[in-house]
């Protein structure tokens with residue numbers, strides 16, 4: 001291993017004191033509601049982590065668990081309640097949702113000012129125009145990791161692999177706004193290897209173990225691995241073949257302990273930002 005490790009756990013910890021200061025300056029604690037429909041084991045773990053972190057930061061917090069067969073109308077009625085609840089500043093519906101649910105309709109029902117995931121079309125549109133928005137947590141966390149490491153983005157060739165609304169698309173927008181030259185690759189991209197070989201920065205958000213081979217990484221490149229894939233033996237791996245990639249890269253995120261902790265940290269920040277805006281404080 002020659003690459004510098006980008007430690008998201010450590011950065012998330014270092015960001016906590018400033019966040020606590022912001023929380024203490026609020027007239028009332030920030031309120032976060034997390035909604036989980038069904039019992040997907042990975043989602044249950046993520047929701048539990050969000051709950052714990054919010055509690056430890058002194059948030060008012062509600063985790064609402066609904067059965068897997070919850071109808072669309074019941075979920076929308078819950079969103080409506082949370083929208084008008086004055087103690088709640090942020091509403092997050094854990095994805096994926098069961099197949100009977102129209103996820104777009106649910107996300108579109110959350111008030112944009114409470115949309116701490118940044119998935120509402122208003123926040124997506126605002127981000128796309130470079131306006132103040134609630135920004136999706138994972139790409140925001142990636143930007144923080146890169147900034148904290150002092151890695152320059154202006155003019156660099158950045159490759160984002162994966163075009164989801166949760167990660168790839170907003171990631172590409174943020175990198176472009178930081179003046180990178182961005183390529184957004186996806187499942188129909190021809191010769192992914194050629195794109196990776198040219199890239200100064202690779203952000204992998206595909207959800208397939210070892211999808212990006214270490215030998216493709218340009219020497220000295222920055223590698224950000226958003227993937228969290230559980231193998232048959234129970235271990236967690238990213239989308240990038242870690243060992244060989246770390247031997248070539250200048251900097252790389254581990255899985256776990258890279259991007260994951262930053263996603264949760266940015267959710268907490270977005271919730272405080274939403275609370276500040278809703279309680280009439282600047283930001």
Ligand code: GUN
Nearest residue numbers: 092093094095096117166
């Ligand atoms: N599922 C995977 N990532 C996310 C996320 O950032 N937010 C929500 N709500 N669900 C997810």
